[in-house]
Amino acid sequence: MKIELYPDVSSVNEENLKDKIVVVIDVLRATSVITTALYNGCLEVIPVLEINEALALRNNNTILGGERRGLKIEGFDFSNSPLEYTKDKIEGKRLVFTTTNGTRAIIKSRYSDKIFIGSMLNAKFLAEYIVKFGKDISIVCAGTNGIFSMDDFLCAGKIVYEINKVKEVDMTDFSALAYLTYIKNKDNILEYLRYASHYRYMLAIGLEQDIKYCFQEDILDTIPIYKDGKIRRI
Amino acid sequence: MKIELYPDVSSVNEENLKDKIVVVIDVLRATSVITTALYNGCLEVIPVLEINEALALRNNNTILGGERRGLKIEGFDFSNSPLEYTKDKIEGKRLVFTTTNGTRAIIKSRYSDKIFIGSMLNAKFLAEYIVKFGKDISIVCAGTNGIFSMDDFLCAGKIVYEINKVKEVDMTDFSALAYLTYIKNKDNILEYLRYASHYRYMLAIGLEQDIKYCFQEDILDTIPIYKDGKIRRI
Numbered sequence: 001m002k003i004e005l006y007p008d009v010s011s012v013n014e015e016n017l018k019d020k021i022v023v024v025i026d027v028l029r030a031t032s033v034i035t036t037a038l039y040n041g042c043l044e045v046i047p048v049l050e051i052n053e054a055l056a057l058r059n060n061n062t063i064l065g066g067e068r069r070g071l072k073i074e075g076f077d078f079s080n081s082p083l084e085y086t087k088d089k090i091e092g093k094r095l096v097f098t099t100t101n102g103t104r105a106i107i108k109s110r111y112s113d114k115i116f117i118g119s120m121l122n123a124k125f126l127a128e129y130i131v132k133f134g135k136d137i138s139i140v141c142a143g144t145n146g147i148f149s150m151d152d153f154l155c156a157g158k159i160v161y162e163i164n165k166v167k168e169v170d171m172t173d174f175s176a177l178a179y180l181t182y183i184k185n186k187d188n189i190l191e192y193l194r195y196a197s198h199y200r201y202m203l204a205i206g207l208e209q210d211i212k213y214c215f216q217e218d219i220l221d222t223i224p225i226y227k228d229g230k231i232r233r234i
Numbered sequence: 235m236k237i238e239l240y241p242d243v244s245s246v247n248e249e250n251l252k253d254k255i256v257v258v259i260d261v262l263r264a265t266s267v268i269t270t271a272l273y274n275g276c277l278e279v280i281p282v283l284e285i286n287e288a289l290a291l292r293n294n295n296t297i298l299g300g301e302r303r304g305l306k307i308e309g310f311d312f313s314n315s316p317l318e319y320t321k322d323k324i325e326g327k328r329l330v331f332t333t334t335n336g337t338r339a340i341i342k343s344r345y346s347d348k349i350f351i352g353s354m355l356n357a358k359f360l361a362e363y364i365v366k367f368g369k370d371i372s373i374v375c376a377g378t379n380g381i382f383s384m385d386d387f388l389c390a391g392k393i394v395y396e397i398n399k400v401k402e403v404d405m406t407d408f409s410a411l412a413y414l415t416y417i418k419n420k421d422n423i424l425e426y427l428r429y430a431s432h433y434r435y436m437l438a439i440g441l442e443q444d445i446k447y448c449f450q451e452d453i454l455d456t457i458p459i460y461k462d463g464k465i466r467r468i
Contacts, residue, residue, distance in 0.1 A: 177382075195407060
């Protein structure tokens with residue numbers, strides 16, 4: 001059983017994902033939103049690439065959420081802040097969701113055996129669940145605009161760490177790097193985050209509370225799975 | 235002034251390297267061999283992709299060196315071990331050199347402004363020299379068979395660290411990761427190397443002495459530069 005890690009969407013070779021278990025990470029903030037929304041009773045999340053697709057899917061029981069350049073999209077209900085997706089707002093609703101990086105990573109992973117959504121919030125629960133399949137695992141970091149992003153990498157390290165706690169697995173050099181970076185710095189992750197350009201951008205547009213929320217570990221036992229265009233809780 | 239870092243040859247976008255200073259790293263062992271040979275008086279190193287090209291360039295004053303799968307090539311004078319390139323063997327000679335990963339990384343970087351050859355052996359001297367150009371720097375890790383390799387990454391971290399000692403530069407998330415990994419583990423680099431699959435392969439084929447040699451820091455003040463198909467000492 002082997003864990004490989006892709007630093008960003010552009011590095012993913014779709015053919016290589018066949019028959020693998022994929023975990024998609026866009027920790028700031030798409031996959032944290034998806035995990036939170038489903039935890040709070042959202043029926044399903046429909047990730048779409050384009051704003052027009054999202055608008056076309058709106059109906060009575062639908063919430064439109066997402067971002068462009070980190071900000072709320074005109075005509076949408078919610079932005080990409082997980083703090084907006086509270087139980088009173090999202091329970092029993094469908095969420096149509098479009099973000100710059102996370103959505104693309106999910107679509108790019110579509111040829112794999114199963115696609116799960118990972119975040120700091122659900123890392124431990126997700127890791128324990130996916131190890132049971134006994135298959136090779138590919139972690140796909142969304143990255144920021146097609147480029148490696150430190151925030152996703154740290155979350156990947158956390159997930160590799162949790163998988164290794166359950167079962168010792170073979171690691172590629174890159175997944176080993178994520179693992180080592182996480183275990184050696186887990187008590188001071190924010191020091192590393194300072195070097196993440198995406199983190200600095202989010203701070204600059206006033207999203208510090210979102211960052212603090214997204215970097216809480218293992219607080220939600222929700223395991224989102226993507227199938228046939230929809231993400232549901234398992 | 236910005237430092238970007240490519241984890242492996244396949245991730246390099248040739249167009250992006252235009253007008254940049256490139257440092258190519260294949261620390262185990264191609265760029266360590268090149269640095270050592272030039273330090274020991276080799277006139278020039280001619281990197282070629284194919285074995286046949288190398289054989290066609292042989293003449294009285296030429297040494298053929300390189301590897302396939304880490305081993306010496308049939309009909310060649312030397313393997314890819316830097317320990318073979320001693321002053322008595324290489325001084326005043328031309329070296330025609332072909333390796334699996336390093337040669338490819340050099341060729342792939344050909345559209346940049348200048349291409350330097352980096353290793354642990356010359357890291358500090360190289361860093362101090364290239365900072366003076368005041369241009370953006372791209373570090374290209376050769377990787378192993380097109381895949382990220384921990385050994386090259388650690389050497390990249392060392393070079394980013396040495397550049398930062400001379401001048402504080404902007405780092406991409408990935409070059410910051412290399413920088414942080416190096417500074418936090420520089421007194422115990424071998425612990426990280428254990429996770430490098432290429433390192434484990436080299437140990438398995440009996441090349442421990444080569445590894446120890448290649449991970450010595452700042453012992454050679456040679457700065458190899460590639461131009462018009464040849465690598466010479468500046």
